[in-house]
Amino acid sequence: MKLGVLCSGGKDSLFACGRAMEKEEVVCLIAIRPENEESYMFHTPNVSLVPLQAEAAGLPLIEIQSAGEKETELGDLRQGLILAREQQGIEGVVTGAVLSVYQATRIQQICHDLGLWCFNPLWYIDQEKYLNSLLEKGFKVLVSGVFAEPFDERWLGRPLDYSAVTLLKHYREHYGIMLTGEGGEYETFVLDAPFFTKRIEIIEASTDYQNYRGFYRIIRARLVDK
Amino acid sequence: MILVIDLCCRGGSLGFDEFVRPIVAIVERSGFDVAPIHFRRITENCLSEADAVILCGTPLADHAFLKEPAAFAWLKETRLPVLGICAGMEVICTIFGGSLGACTEIGMTRVNVTGDDRLFQKESSFSAYELHTFSCTNPNNLEVLAISERCIQVVRHPEKPIFGVMFHPEVRNDWVVEQFLTLSGKYRITP
Numbered sequence: 001m002k003l004g005v006l007c008s009g010g011k012d013s014l015f016a017c018g019r020a021m022e023k024e025e026v027v028c029l030i031a032i033r034p035e036n037e038e039s040y041m042f043h044t045p046n047v048s049l050v051p052l053q054a055e056a057a058g059l060p061l062i063e064i065q066s067a068g069e070k071e072t073e074l075g076d077l078r079q080g081l082i083l084a085r086e087q088q089g090i091e092g093v094v095t096g097a098v099l100s101v102y103q104a105t106r107i108q109q110i111c112h113d114l115g116l117w118c119f120n121p122l123w124y125i126d127q128e129k130y131l132n133s134l135l136e137k138g139f140k141v142l143v144s145g146v147f148a149e150p151f152d153e154r155w156l157g158r159p160l161d162y163s164a165v166t167l168l169k170h171y172r173e174h175y176g177i178m179l180t181g182e183g184g185e186y187e188t189f190v191l192d193a194p195f196f197t198k199r200i201e202i203i204e205a206s207t208d209y210q211n212y213r214g215f216y217r218i219i220r221a222r223l224v225d226k
Numbered sequence: 227m228i229l230v231i232d233l234c235c236r237g238g239s240l241g242f243d244e245f246v247r248p249i250v251a252i253v254e255r256s257g258f259d260v261a262p263i264h265f266r267r268i269t270e271n272c273l274s275e276a277d278a279v280i281l282c283g284t285p286l287a288d289h290a291f292l293k294e295p296a297a298f299a300w301l302k303e304t305r306l307p308v309l310g311i312c313a314g315m316e317v318i319c320t321i322f323g324g325s326l327g328a329c330t331e332i333g334m335t336r337v338n339v340t341g342d343d344r345l346f347q348k349e350s351s352f353s354a355y356e357l358h359t360f361s362c363t364n365p366n367n368l369e370v371l372a373i374s375e376r377c378i379q380v381v382r383h384p385e386k387p388i389f390g391v392m393f394h395p396e397v398r399n400d401w402v403v404e405q406f407l408t409l410s411g412k413y414r415i416t417p
Contacts, residue, residue, distance in 0.1 A: 112330065115287075118287070124396055125243075
């Protein structure tokens, strides 16, 4: 089955992509670029760098610009899926939804309306096992945004490695965050994945942080040999 | 051992992660041994080793299981407790002479318990996650235990501990699976 993967640039969508590649034929990535950083549906930081990830994965990219407002962005998503079907012949869509009924319900509905299959391979996954599996498989991930207490500025651009996971587990116990950041506590960007033929190197980045809310914005990056 | 049956169109599909793995996790967390198996691979031997059976859901677009009723003929004879989830309820409904009709629900809905059974004693009404394009329109002899505004949500066999739930208990209603597992020992009918 030909599948398109909804890709935000973060760990969940690219891990789901890898899982889909093990079972089916992934023919493209689909990225929705919200202008609004408060987008309800779509992860925001560094989504503009998804083209580099698509190139690293050797996959075509279908990209749609969205105003990122609550219900109109669903129409933008629909357009993205229609375009992916026209251009790449997708028969189904893969998402990185873990626990979000809001996100999953809306994507399921659009796929149903368009006659597309919908797969959520991370759905209700054990979050600790998932993060360990992400690291064991060799994904290189950094934290590209923080949006909750007690994340401080040092998290911006920090690699998501075993020591970071240990600290996240501590935060889960003491601050009630979701280990995977599914509640929007933090966002990530993937620099390398097992199915990338090249990895992403960051040349220049800036940070912007205030009151447990910050962004790590990648200004310049390039693909380099692995 | 709890037999968790994958109803997706083929074994090892991408749907397994979404519809079978979360059920396996609930069974394991409840302290039971679990054996996941695809519906085309069910044998008398694996049924004989099971203490209870759970039939899992499938992706919204996957209806292949409905075209293979012979693969579920064992349900008519089994004495095991069975919980059918979504696709699993559709199988139970058709195997026991009921019929299905088009009915799409996607997302959270209110389920109202209308029947009397130990499985649903804890809640008279609860919010549940739906993901289906068919529902049981004629339950035949199956008893209706719960409904939503749109369709029948829970059925049970009149004489056997065989249940069907239209909603997905793995999303926010783990207690339904846990209660089924707890009661399954008591439900077991000795041959």
